[in-house]
Amino acid sequence: MSRRARLCACLAASVLPLAGCGGGGDAPPAPTSLGGTTGGGMPSSSTLSPAPRVFDARALEDGVRQVLTQSYGLADVGEVRCPSGQFVQAGISFDCEVVVGGVRKNVTLTVQGLDGTYQVSQPR
Template sequence: MVLACAALLLSGCDSAPERPAPTTPPPVTTSSPTTAASLTPVRRVFDAAQVQDGVRRVLTESYLIGGVGEVSCPAGEDVVAGHIFECTVDIAGEKEKVTITVRDAAGGYEVSQPEP
């Protein structure tokens, strides 16, 4: 029985897993410090400059896109799982957009392929 289970587990290792969208570590800032006496939750927002750097890195290193120039992301985007926003990217002189999808409350996010 144990060998059969092990064989099943190993057989699943031969197939290549589907590649998820590239993600970046969480660049997060908070708008105010948290205290034990706070009655309202602290709003957490992304640091736009760090998101821009992360987007550039994903486009050049994960998607292997050349000619990536200026990246512009909006300031003050909330760190909330499921939140979606767009950044504008200059690729070889053409303005394109990428969609950022926040994965989790820790600030992890996915970057889409660029679109005109």
């Protein structure tokens, strides 16, 4: 057997067992790539930018409540509602609804950095 034929036989033997792994039921096997591109010359998933991070709305609500009580000294903070799907992107702002002393108000969160830090405005 030539050197090239042995190399192809070894590659085929090492790739074929992977075809049945990682899936269950009717799911197709995950695509694999031996080079830096997938079919059609498109970059492989390892060369694409990571998906943007999104805040967890429940964690934001807990954080807003903590800022309002500890930093602003508000004692009667009730419900806090922040919108879901907000991206962790420096410079963006969005509002959360809060109930303070039984009155519905808004606070603005301004994202400071990609690490997820943000500032909370006073209720208005």
